[in-house]
Amino acid sequence: MKERNNTNKITIYDIANALNLSASTVSRALQNNPLINEETREKVQLMAAEMGYVPNWIASSLRKKRSNIIGLIVPRTSMYFQSQAISGIQHAAHKYGFSIVIGQSDETVAMEKELVHTFYSLRVDGLLAVSSMFTTNFDHFNPFIKNNIPLVFYDRVPEDFSGYTITGDDFKGGFTATEHLIQQGCKRIAHFSGQLTCNLYQQRLAGYKSALEKYNIPFNDQLVYTHNLTLDAALQASKEILSGDQVPDGLFSANDMSAVGFIQEARRRNIAVPEQIKVVGYSNDLSSRIISPSLTTVEQSGYKMGEKAIETLVQLINKDEKTRITKNYVFEVELIQRDSTRK
Amino acid sequence: MKERNNTNKITIYDIANALNLSASTVSRALQNNPLINEETREKVQLMAAEMGYVPNWIASSLRKKRSNIIGLIVPRTSMYFQSQAISGIQHAAHKYGFSIVIGQSDETVAMEKELVHTFYSLRVDGLLAVSSMFTTNFDHFNPFIKNNIPLVFYDRVPEDFSGYTITGDDFKGGFTATEHLIQQGCKRIAHFSGQLTCNLYQQRLAGYKSALEKYNIPFNDQLVYTHNLTLDAALQASKEILSGDQVPDGLFSANDMSAVGFIQEARRRNIAVPEQIKVVGYSNDLSSRIISPSLTTVEQSGYKMGEKAIETLVQLINKDEKTRITKNYVFEVELIQRDSTRK
DNA sequence: CCTGTTAAAGTTAAGGATAAATTCACTAAT
DNA sequence: ATTAGTGAATTTATCCTTAACTTTAACAGG
Numbered sequence A, B: 001m002k003e004r005n006n007t008n009k010i011t012i013y014d015i016a017n018a019l020n021l022s023a024s025t026v027s028r029a030l031q032n033n034p035l036i037n038e039e040t041r042e043k044v045q046l047m048a049a050e051m052g053y054v055p056n057w058i059a060s061s062l063r064k065k066r067s068n069i070i071g072l073i074v075p076r077t078s079m080y081f082q083s084q085a086i087s088g089i090q091h092a093a094h095k096y097g098f099s100i101v102i103g104q105s106d107e108t109v110a111m112e113k114e115l116v117h118t119f120y121s122l123r124v125d126g127l128l129a130v131s132s133m134f135t136t137n138f139d140h141f142n143p144f145i146k147n148n149i150p151l152v153f154y155d156r157v158p159e160d161f162s163g164y165t166i167t168g169d170d171f172k173g174g175f176t177a178t179e180h181l182i183q184q185g186c187k188r189i190a191h192f193s194g195q196l197t198c199n200l201y202q203q204r205l206a207g208y209k210s211a212l213e214k215y216n217i218p219f220n221d222q223l224v225y226t227h228n229l230t231l232d233a234a235l236q237a238s239k240e241i242l243s244g245d246q247v248p249d250g251l252f253s254a255n256d257m258s259a260v261g262f263i264q265e266a267r268r269r270n271i272a273v274p275e276q277i278k279v280v281g282y283s284n285d286l287s288s289r290i291i292s293p294s295l296t297t298v299e300q301s302g303y304k305m306g307e308k309a310i311e312t313l314v315q316l317i318n319k320d321e322k323t324r325i326t327k328n329y330v331f332e333v334e335l336i337q338r339d340s341t342r343k
Numbered sequence C: 001c002c003t004g005t006t007a008a009a010g011t012t013a014a015g016g017a018t019a020a021a022t023t024c025a026c027t028a029a030t
Numbered sequence D: 001a002t003t004a005g006t007g008a009a010t011t012t013a014t015c016c017t018t019a020a021c022t023t024t025a026a027c028a029g030g
Helices: A012-019 A024-029 A038-051 A057-064 A080-096 A108-120 A139-146 A170-183 A199-215 A231-244 A256-270 A302-317 B011-019 B023-030 B038-051 B058-064 B081-095 B111-121 B137-144 B171-182 B199-214 B231-245 B256-268 B286-289 B302-315
Strands: A071-072 A099-104 A126-129 A152-153 A164-167 A189-193 A224-226 A250-253 A278-279 A297-299 A328-331 A335-336 B069-074 B101-102 B127-128 B150-155 B166-167 B187-191 B224-226 B252-255 B276-279 B296-297 B328-331 B334-336
Touching: A012 A038, A024 A038, A024 A231, A024 A335, A038 A189, A071 A080, A080 A099, A080 A302, A080 B101, A099 B101, A108 A139, A126 A139, A126 A302, A139 A152, A139 B334, A164 A302, A170 A189, A170 A199, A170 A250, A170 A278, A189 A199, A189 A256, A224 B334, A231 A256, A231 B296, A256 A278, A256 A328, A302 A328, A335 B137, B011 B023, B011 B038, B011 B058, B023 B038, B058 B127, B069 B081, B069 B111, B081 B101, B081 B302, B101 B111, B101 B296, B111 B137, B111 B166, B127 B137, B127 B302, B137 B150, B150 B302, B166 B171, B171 B187, B171 B199, B171 B252, B171 B296, B171 B334, B187 B231, B187 B256, B231 B256, B231 B334, B252 B256, B256 B276, B256 B286, B276 B286, B276 B334, B286 B334, B302 B328
Parallel strands: A071 A099, A071 A126, A126 A152, A152 A164, A164 A328, A189 A224, A189 A250, A250 A278, B069 B101, B069 B127, B127 B150, B150 B166, B166 B328, B187 B224, B187 B252, B252 B276
Antiparallel strands: A297 A335, B296 B334
């Protein structure tokens, strides 16, 4: 038996031969080009279906100089917020006829660089990116910027970037979270922050500071714990905080996972949340509904942000002149009150 | 100012012209083909770097009939197990020089069909798939099977499929989980199952039945609750169970999320876990460590399964004759004992 | 001195689809 | 009857890279 290889796929030439037509007529007919006689078009489409023709997207991309592929760079697909964003992106992308190629930077700059290069070589029509926590220099995105290939950052975005960005209102989120803790009676509020090179955490910290200032609570940088916001890092920091002599009465954590870590460590030490310490997280992860006490957090819809990001990108790709594209779109945030800050 | 379009990218012809060489020499030099003089090769590579040349992957794919892209179909990227698997797949794929295009079926057969078609048109070199819960007929994968394009299923796989599969030992998992409950003293054990059209849930149920049988506990199909295993569906089913007159003393849930839902509903009704009812989940999701009491569960590494799946696929793509490829690889499972089944 | 060999190129032809330019048949208008 | 115009198709060139085939020059051996 002869082994079939991948080469004997049906092409438009096969259809053309079968119908005694030219390849370009077939091509046009399949695209419902009005230059083609209705009868011919139907004949072609019928034959294509019969022969099991599937267009070769690679050949089409090469010729059209358009791949209908969008590159997506995320630090990790397993982060709840990111996986929600990916869902939003996928759904919207499919609606617009684009496929998504995903790359994970694993929070490293080196990998991020490599991915940008790969996507450039792939000739993606546009790039969607969430930068790694450690990216401060964005020069490796230059191939896209210099060649005018649409590029949209969301969630974590470069500072002073002249391009398109989609973010949550992190300052407001930090402010609201901290203000809520104060209103619930907290006087000594600790803060878990991520890398301050990252706009997100900078803004959340700034919001935290601003709320303290409003209520005349002096800022104390001893209360700010900067780490990578994983469960383990949070447990570590929590031990430090809870074994100190001046234990705080509130914590605003820049993500939910490390707030969860804090609550678990507090429970281990029989320190009552919310009675002795009140806690606010960030993102409204699934875990915030699972931990007990349930976690007060700042809602930020990954799904919607992903959707908005790709919508913006697609408008840029299609050079949509009619609709005005917002350059720096900011999503509203909302405080979700749960048990971890009950009075 | 003239607008730059995406077309004026550097090609091998530009390099060839600049050096007064032919395009094929440049092509060869860039691929370190031994037919090219070392001096020439260095000259070409230097010039390529200088001119900012990036190979056009689309043209190369068309010519080589190989895209180095692998398609991935998952029900949802946001499921913890799936996102872990994606991480494993991504890392390994990168190592082997492949890019991953991800599509979500959203647990619908229609979307799954469409994705298969898209990936076929994309001329992916291979396809990795986790079927939707509702897929019973796998004919839509035929384009791949008939054209001998490597196809590997993992986690959820078709029954009686003659191709390559990677699964966890779901029967053993179901058996071990149920046996553990029995050994902890449970006599009346309920089971949350997913769609029984899906091998996973069938096997876990079979394991559950087998354990009951071993300990001479009669199987009672009133105790099996089939739903889609989301938090909401679990809450609904839990209400039913817990408000009935014959409340069980144990629950084996086919995933962690619905076990979490059950524990939450039990807490709401002041039914103590594990004292009154013991609970075992499946997958060792993050949530199993967050819920209190912490959830006993069956470990199944998504990361490793993803890695194994893509390794198998890559071997198939490369027609690796030397290494024997296992057709139906089964991962060991392990019971992780936590507080939800304490005696 | 000529043939044979080899290294190091160059030329040409896919790969499959499509846009642009061209041809052809036929109708309408002068 | 001749020209212009139109609808419907065909031909050709192109996208960029690479594999297959050819050429060229240099040199060794009889």
